[in-house]
Amino acid sequence: MADLYTTITKNPFGKAVTSQLGLPQPSRLRRGRLMPTGPVVLGAIKGASVAADALEVLGQAHEQALVDAPGSRTEDENGRAQPPAYPGKVGALIVDASSATEIADLEQVRALVRPALKALEPSARLIIVGADVAADQGVEHSAITQALEGITRSLGKEMRKGGTANLVRIQRGVTGAALASTLSFLLEGRSAYVSGQPIVVGASESVCEVVNRPLEGQIVVVTGAARGIGAGIAETLARDGASIVAVDIPAAGDALAKVTNNLGGTALQLDITGPEAGQRIAEHVASRFGQQAKIYGIVHNAGITRDKLLANTDEQRWGSVLDVNLAAQLRINDVLLTPGLPGGLTDGGRIVGVASTSGIAGNRGQTNYAASKAGVIGVVHSLSGELNDREITVNAVAPGFIETEMTGKIPAATREFARRFNSVQQGGLPVDVAEAIGYFLDPASQAVSGQVLRVCGQSQIGA
Amino acid sequence: MTSPASASESAPHSDARNLPRTAVIVGGNRIPFGKAGGKYASASNQDMLTAAIDGLVARFGLAGRSVGAVAAGAVLKHSRDFSLTRESVLGSALSPSTPAYDLQLACGTGLEAAVQIAGKIALGQIDNGIAGGVDSASDAPIAVSEGLRKALLKANHAKTTPAKLRALASIRPVDLAPQSPRNTEPRTGLSMGEHQAITTKKWDISREAQDELAAASHHNLAAAWDNGFFDDLVTPFLGLARDQGLRPDTSVEKLAKLSPVFGKGEGATMTAGNSTPLSDGASVVFLAEQEWAQANNYPALAKVVDSEMAAVDYVSGDEGLLMAPAYAVPRMLARQGLTLADFDYYEIHEAFAGTVLSTLAAWESEDFARDRLGLDAPVGSIDRSKLNVNGSSLAVGHPFAATGGRIVASLAKQLHAAGPGTRGLISVCAAGGQGVVAILEAV
Numbered sequence: 001m002a003d004l005y006t007t008i009t010k011n012p013f014g015k016a017v018t019s020q021l022g023l024p025q026p027s028r029l030r031r032g033r034l035m036p037t038g039p040v041v042l043g044a045i046k047g048a049s050v051a052a053d054a055l056e057v058l059g060q061a062h063e064q065a066l067v068d069a070p071g072s073r074t075e076d077e078n079g080r081a082q083p084p085a086y087p088g089k090v091g092a093l094i095v096d097a098s099s100a101t102e103i104a105d106l107e108q109v110r111a112l113v114r115p116a117l118k119a120l121e122p123s124a125r126l127i128i129v130g131a132d133v134a135a136d137q138g139v140e141h142s143a144i145t146q147a148l149e150g151i152t153r154s155l156g157k158e159m160r161k162g163g164t165a166n167l168v169r170i171q172r173g174v175t176g177a178a179l180a181s182t183l184s185f186l187l188e189g190r191s192a193y194v195s196g197q198p199i200v201v202g203a204s205e206s207v208c209e210v211v212n213r214p215l216e217g218q219i220v221v222v223t224g225a226a227r228g229i230g231a232g233i234a235e236t237l238a239r240d241g242a243s244i245v246a247v248d249i250p251a252a253g254d255a256l257a258k259v260t261n262n263l264g265g266t267a268l269q270l271d272i273t274g275p276e277a278g279q280r281i282a283e284h285v286a287s288r289f290g291q292q293a294k295i296y297g298i299v300h301n302a303g304i305t306r307d308k309l310l311a312n313t314d315e316q317r318w319g320s321v322l323d324v325n326l327a328a329q330l331r332i333n334d335v336l337l338t339p340g341l342p343g344g345l346t347d348g349g350r351i352v353g354v355a356s357t358s359g360i361a362g363n364r365g366q367t368n369y370a371a372s373k374a375g376v377i378g379v380v381h382s383l384s385g386e387l388n389d390r391e392i393t394v395n396a397v398a399p400g401f402i403e404t405e406m407t408g409k410i411p412a413a414t415r416e417f418a419r420r421f422n423s424v425q426q427g428g429l430p431v432d433v434a435e436a437i438g439y440f441l442d443p444a445s446q447a448v449s450g451q452v453l454r455v456c457g458q459s460q461i462g463a
Numbered sequence: 464m465t466s467p468a469s470a471s472e473s474a475p476h477s478d479a480r481n482l483p484r485t486a487v488i489v490g491g492n493r494i495p496f497g498k499a500g501g502k503y504a505s506a507s508n509q510d511m512l513t514a515a516i517d518g519l520v521a522r523f524g525l526a527g528r529s530v531g532a533v534a535a536g537a538v539l540k541h542s543r544d545f546s547l548t549r550e551s552v553l554g555s556a557l558s559p560s561t562p563a564y565d566l567q568l569a570c571g572t573g574l575e576a577a578v579q580i581a582g583k584i585a586l587g588q589i590d591n592g593i594a595g596g597v598d599s600a601s602d603a604p605i606a607v608s609e610g611l612r613k614a615l616l617k618a619n620h621a622k623t624t625p626a627k628l629r630a631l632a633s634i635r636p637v638d639l640a641p642q643s644p645r646n647t648e649p650r651t652g653l654s655m656g657e658h659q660a661i662t663t664k665k666w667d668i669s670r671e672a673q674d675e676l677a678a679a680s681h682h683n684l685a686a687a688w689d690n691g692f693f694d695d696l697v698t699p700f701l702g703l704a705r706d707q708g709l710r711p712d713t714s715v716e717k718l719a720k721l722s723p724v725f726g727k728g729e730g731a732t733m734t735a736g737n738s739t740p741l742s743d744g745a746s747v748v749f750l751a752e753q754e755w756a757q758a759n760n761y762p763a764l765a766k767v768v769d770s771e772m773a774a775v776d777y778v779s780g781d782e783g784l785l786m787a788p789a790y791a792v793p794r795m796l797a798r799q800g801l802t803l804a805d806f807d808y809y810e811i812h813e814a815f816a817g818t819v820l821s822t823l824a825a826w827e828s829e830d831f832a833r834d835r836l837g838l839d840a841p842v843g844s845i846d847r848s849k850l851n852v853n854g855s856s857l858a859v860g861h862p863f864a865a866t867g868g869r870i871v872a873s874l875a876k877q878l879h880a881a882g883p884g885t886r887g888l889i890s891v892c893a894a895g896g897q898g899v900v901a902i903l904e905a906v
Contacts, residue, residue, distance in 0.1 A: 246521075250691075250693070250694050250697070250699070250704065251699055251704040252699070253518065253697070253698040253699045253704075254514065254518070254698055254699045254700055254701075256521065256698075257517050257518045257520070257521035257522075257698055258517070258521075260521035260524075260526070261517055261520055261521050261526040261556035262526075262556075263526075264524065264526045264527060265521075265524060265526075266521070266522065266523065266524035267518075267521035267522050268522075268695075269694045269695060269698070270694060271691070271694075274691065287760070287761075287762045288523075288524060288760055288761075289760055290760045293760075
């Protein structure tokens with residue numbers, strides 16, 4: 001589903017004109033559970049092995065990355081020194097910098113990335129694995145940690161043809177098994193619209209295998225599922241095997257029924273701001289799946305906008321947005337987390353929120369919305385720690401410009417700007433947000449909690 | 464002609480409690496009822512019934528699955544809709560291997576469909592099924608005149624061109640006028656409202672009492688919508704999310720200003736406000752055998768205890784057109800060993816406010832009990848606060864065949880909320896002097 005401009009650039013004449021004018025040349029992104037076509041190459045600094053372990057867990061073969069050292073360069077016909085060249089296209093480069101401790105180690109990162117950049121295939125992946133260093137582990141080590149983020153964000157912008165660059169920060173004790181689900185997500189087409197982002201992976205003992213249908217037989221509740229991103233989330237999670245409980249307001253019931261019937265879930269028409277919303281979700285689950293049934297995951301996707309400059313915002317516009325987008329999910333979580341509640345959230349389960357780049361960067365005319373979405377980020381930070389003992393992970397995605405019916409109504413010029421002003425030069429699709437949520441929901445992502453992952457194609461907004 | 468009293472004597476006295484299995488109502492779904500010519504003006508019966516089924520399928524996760532049978536019908540039916548229910552099933556998210564059939568019992572269609580499916584379940588023929596009904600007053604069939612129809616058929620059957628031409632030549636200009644459907648009884652030529660006006664007058668039902676009932680219907684329905692009662696009973700359709708005829712702010716005073724439309728002269732009391740409007744809509748109910756429902760994690764709201772049909776001789780004027788339920792209920796109560804007071808909720812279909820009030824008056828009348836039912840004492844009176852508590856047809860609207868499914872699903876939910884053992888009585892009058900009544904009991 002390409003937008004009009006992308007379609008024009010795919011036509012020979014359109015391509016010639018837009019290239020001449022120096023206009024963006026968006027690529028068709030690799031999506032879904034597809035690995036890169038070319039080989040995955042790996043370079044490790046100072047003998048780090050966690051990334052290699054993770055690839056082994058995934059059953060993913062890899063090749064040794066080339067290193068750009070003065071001795072390995074050759075001269076081209078103009079007498080200029082060129083880094084060693086890969087024999088063919090490279091699908092992904094992983095730089096395991098988790099053992100880097102000194103500024104001098106960063107030279108190794110440069111030396112590993114440089115040869116690969118010239119050989120990357122379209123929708124290629126560049127993944128840097130670094131350590132997640134606590135402030136008390138030394139100034140230089142801490143500086144390194146942050147430097148890797150600067151490298152990643154810049155490389156995200158240097159990548160072409162739908163390629164992405166991301167950073168995985170691993171805490172002490174993280175094994176290949178704990179890292180595997182994150183590496184799998186970043187390598188596959190599922191992370192098509194995620195670039196320039198850091199993800200922290202913690203240590204966890206109970207990590208299961210990465211499989212193709214990780215949510216098989218699990219009950220997942222998706223609010224706001226009748227259309228747009230919510231419908232995409234429901235469809236993608238159903239593809240991954242989940243039994244979807246699709247929730248939306250009663251007035252959207254017909255669209256909700258269509259989505260539900262397409263994926264074989266059950267529909268629950270519910271105003272999530274009602275005082276009994278959490279109870280009604282639990283009752284629905286207990287009644288449809290049995291008194292012993294538990295929710296494995298809940299995706300708080302339902303949200304509204306009531307955009308106005310703050311100068312024109314009354315308590316009605318202010319309050320309704322905060323109630324739907326933020327307060328409602330707090331009330332629902334409280335109920336579903338009640339221990340022993342039939343149809344409640346299981347220990348070892350998942351809570352996923354939907355924030356927004358507006359919540360990170362702020363947006364003129366969206367003060368109420370930004371407050372609610374930044375609030376979602378606050379929920380993730382607090383609740384993830386609180387629920388650590390119950391092995392419930394709490395994360396959020398922060399979508400940028402996603403092509404939906406809603407964003408289709410933005411005035412054309414504004415829409416075109418939002419769509420292109422990112423590293424992959426196009427809008428994301430609902431499935432891109434859904435895939436990131438699926439990654440958080442994956443039982444193999446037990447070690448990933450407290451994260452807010454931007455799904456924005458490395459949008460310049462809020463960067 | 465059999466008198467109603469003797470019909471009562473010949474009624475079967477089977478013990479309905481002794482059925483092999485118990486049929487329960489799992490849940491229901493309807494689309495909001497629209498006003499004729501309103502939001503659903505261009506929707507067909509098949510569109511609406513399919514939408515009602517799809518909402519039910521989504522609510523209970525039935526996509527791609529089949530049920531034992533789907534029974535539904537419509538009162539105003541195009542000839543092309545000879546297999547309306549099966550066609551709707553094929554267009555729905557249910558498995559194409561779901562059997563379906565049509566039935567038709569005027570305004571009693573929806574309730575009788577539920578009774579039939581419950582009967583099949585109770586007899587062990589099926590484990591589950593869907594019952595429903597649909598009607599469109601907007602998309603009503605328009606037929607050609609008898610003269611034109613016969614001439615066309617004759618021409619079609621004719622073997623030679625001259626014979627065809629002769630047949631067509633017999634068509635007269637008057638035959639070309641279309642025959643629009645009329646809400647009249649074929650045997651009396653009177654409209655249903657005109658019939659009810661006779662009954663309303665006979666039972667001396669006041670204008671004020673009728674307007675009070677109508678106002679209560681609107682207020683009860685508005686409250687039910689506001690408190691979310693219909694969240695799991697209705698799925699929006701074509702931009703309509705609430706019943707289109709609902710007037711939350713109506714009052715007895717406002718209703719009193721309307722002029723009578725049925726009956727004649729001084730004593731006329733029936734207005735557009737206390738009569739049901741022509742409506743479009745569809746409803747379905749999901750029923751299942753009780754243990755099957757439990758084993759498959761479906762809720763069991765209420766069981767179908769019993770049902771009774773009755774018919775009266777309205778043609779000779781012996782009884783009012785819509786009074787058959789007044790006979791059916793006492794017979795069913797006697798069979799069940801129950802009295803009229805033994806119910807927690809009463810759902811008496813509001814064809815007209817006058818119908819409900821005439822029926823209640825008949826049950827309170829000693830003369831009616833003695834002369835018509837052959838009983839020593841009146842059937843009894845009901846606590847009016849238990850009547851149509853979430854609104855009924857005056858406010859919701861009355862797409863004929865869709866009313867039964869609406870009532871069954873709503874009452875089952877009310878009873879379930881009230882707790883196990885609570886009982887509800889349903890009474891639906893129908894054209895042709897017929898009526899269907901039923902008892903539900905919460906499980």
